[in-house]
Amino acid sequence: MNRFEVVTPRDLPNAVKLLSGRNHAALAGGVDLLDLLKQNIVAPQSLVNLKGVGAMDAIETDESGGVRIGALVKLSEVAANPTLRERYGAVAEAAAQAATPQVRNLATVGGNLLQRPRCWYFRHPDVNCLKKGGDRCYAPGGLNRYHAILGGGPSFIVHPSNLAPALVAFAASVKLIGPGGERTLELERFFTLPRIDPTRENVLDTGEVLIEVMIPAPAPGAASAYLEAREKQSFDWPLVSVAAIVVSDDTHLIRDARVVMGAVAPIPWRSHEAETALRGARLDSSAAARAAEVALKPAAPLSDNGYKVPIAKALVRRAVLRAGGIETA
Ligand SMILES: Cc1cc2nc3c(=O)[nH]c(=O)nc-3n(C[C@H](O)[C@H](O)[C@H](O)COP(=O)(O)OP(=O)(O)OC[C@H]3O[C@@H](n4cnc5c(N)ncnc54)[C@H](O)[C@@H]3O)c2cc1C
Ligand code: SF4
Missing domain, CATH: 3.30.390.50 (CO dehydrogenase flavoprotein, C-terminal domain)
Structure with a gap:
């Protein structure tokens, strides 16, 4: 692991400004980011602590009857929220079944959607596979019991997030803010296949922060x-x-x-x-x-x-x- 400093910006625009510079990483719960540092997959000079910006930590019902979940809301809060449990049961259940109580008390919604894949070749510090910019995927000719059975190639990772399928089922969108301003994307279009670019799992740009997830009101019945x-x-x-x-x-x-x-x-x-x-x-x-x-x-x-x-x-x-x-x- 490289040496790094933790910077706490005073607000969201400052977080975006810091993240737009070279070699910074957003820090939410830190559950995956700390692993990525230890595995030498990322080596940022500073971690930009999003928890210090004082926002993005609420679950709110909006005027159209949908729900907005801030990116810093914890999985344990999603699992326990009465509105989500009643109207978006699959989302609450996906959060409740993720990881362990300790992890759910730290891990955030944004971090869960943006966690990197679990492929053991990718996670090994000495393996430089296609996802890390190398020239081959080791899964097809190697150990592939946890890999993709649908949509694979040239990388065969599976997306590790519990929340992602449940939120896509409810036609959720994500709101992002970056150096160019805000944009909203359907969550289904936010994730991207390896045939487009095997080094990435989504279309988050450099400097962009995922602010919130918006879920429309469910259809009657x-x-x-x-x-x-x-x-x-x-x-x-x-x-x-x-x-x-x-x-x-x-x-x-x-x-x-x-x-x-x-x-x-x-x-x-x-x-x-x-x-x-x-x-x-x-x-x-x-x-x-x-x-x-x-x-x-x-x-x-x-x-x-x-x-x-x-x-x-x-x-x-x-x-x-x-x-x-x-x-x-
Ligand atoms: C033992 C164990 C079991 C687990 N089991 C499961 C499981 O069953 N299901 C499951 O879904 N997950 C599981 N996880 C993974 C865990 O849920 C994720 O690591 C966690 O949700 C990441 O959230 P975080 O807030 O800690 O993110 P971080 O580790 O802080 O961040 C993750 C990544 O997202 C980026 N990031 C975070 N938030 C933002 C944001 N708002 N905007 C832009 N970038 C951001 C960070 O820079 C980093 O690259 C498990 C983890 C462990 C340790
Ligand atoms: S499946 Fe993806 S992450 Fe795993 S070895 Fe192949 S290219 Fe690397």
Whole structure:
């Protein structure tokens, strides 16, 4: 780890100014950033402490009935917030299932969305793979049991964030501020595939700060579910996660649906195929199973991660049923 100083700007414009200079990194909870420093993946001369700017730490309902979550809100606060639990259940549940209580009390929403991938080649200080500017990806011919089964190539990372699939399912947007001013982007468009640029996971520009996440009001009749499978009960990232939203009536006729998988692709993977299969169908176990089949049809596993396919199918099926109010074994 290199030597660095921690700078606490007095407000957001000053934070942006500092971050626009060379070799600075934004510090939120520090859970991932400290690992990145120790693994020599980043070597900033200063860490710009966002917690000192005195903003971005609230969950508020806006005038259109949606919710704004400040980038510095902690995962434990998301998990416990009554509005999120009631109206955006998948988001609260995704936060509740992430990591450990200690990590959730430190980790922020912005940091969770911007954490770097867990690929062990990327995290190894002596490996210079494609993501670090090297000339090859070691996953296809190497150890790839935790890697992508969808959307991979030329890097095969999976996006590690629990919150990302749940927020994409709810059509969330992110507000960013940078040297050029503010911009708002759909979260779905914020994440970017390695085929565009294997060194990055999103389109955050140098000097930009993620200020908040905005989630629109859910459609009347919408209900959601978030499920994940892990190797361990806690202290671990998911092998597969699924966030589903089902908009249905009393007869279980599905008017709309969103299905987004996590930990299977370099970005939160929205299955338009599953959504199309569900729309207009009556929700029951065969409709959910059909959605799961089509969601995983494009899967292209590597040598050691084919096991993710049946897990993902089971989770899609169960998440869709649970969102529609039908419990499964
Ligand atoms: C044991 C363990 C288990 C875990 N399990 C899970 C899990 O199951 N699911 C899951 O989702 N996560 C898991 N995590 C990861 C954890 O949730 C993230 O590391 C954490 O959310 C990062 O948030 P942070 O506030 O600490 O970010 P930091 O570490 O401070 O920042 C992360 C990155 O984002 C940048 N950044 C942070 N905030 C902003 C901002 N507002 N604007 C611009 N840039 C910013 C930083 O510069 C840095 O590059 C786990 C971590 C550990 C240690
Ligand atoms: S999957 Fe991505 S991060 Fe991992 S070795 Fe390949 S290029 Fe590097």
